[in-house]
Amino acid sequence: MNCLIVDDDPLICDLVEHFCSKTEEVTSVLTTQSGFEAVNLIQSNAFDLIFWTLICLILQEKIS
Numbered sequence: 001m002n003c004l005i006v007d008d009d010p011l012i013c014d015l016v017e018h019f020c021s022k023t024e025e026v027t028s029v030l031t032t033q034s035g036f037e038a039v040n041l042i043q044s045n046a047f048d049l050i051f052w053t054l055i056c057l058i059l060q061e062k063i064s
Contacts, residue, residue, distance in 0.1 A: 002045065005031040006038040006052040016051050 003026055005016045013031040020026045030045070032038050038052065 001025045001048040002028040003030070004038065004041060004045070004047045004050045004052075005029065006033075006035065006050070007031075008033050008053065012053070 001023075003020050005013050005020070007013050007016070010033060013033065017029050017031055020029045030041060032041060038050075041047075042050070
């Protein structure tokens with residue numbers, strides 16, 4: 001299972017990545033703190049599970 005973690009807080013990314021790495025089914029974990037980078041990763045990779053922070057989406061909407 002390939003996972004993507006998107007959160008503007010690096011500690012949250014590390015925590016979720018740690019728990020994913022403890023799961024036998026998870027074979028790959030990518031993390032990013034940027035919504036724009038996440039979209040690029042999604043377009044170029046096949047993910048089975050995506051953890052995405054809603055606050056990250058809201059903040060980027062306000063920036064755009």
